[in-house]
Amino acid sequence: MMYREVLDVQGKADSVTDVTKHVNEVIARSTIKEGLCHIFLKGTTAGLMVNENDRMLFADFQHLMEKAAPKEKIYQHPSNGHAHLRASMLHQHVSIPVSNQTMFLGKGQSVLFFEFDTERSREIVVTVLGE
16 A cells, blocks of 8 residues: 655755654554655755754754855855755655554654755655555
């Protein structure tokens, strides 16, 4: 069986949003108990990561991204080259096992959505496969 739903996530400029709860709600609506959840972000200036939901860790990520792709640097791509480069360091999709109708994440793991550009609405496609 397959179930798909599109989440609309409002990302603030240079922000991190924990979408774990929203993805688990989609899995619950799917009625699939065991299988695989594929999470796909439609966009090229944002990214997904599975990591700990920790404010201090987010500050460390922001520092790392600013060093790797400074916002004020001049890029060949106009206006938001830094956002594209930062997004390329993360993922546009992640797959996570589903067990007992929820994501089978480790202790402290969350599905995190990073917005590297301006505030905007993003679509995250959640596809659940299984039985």
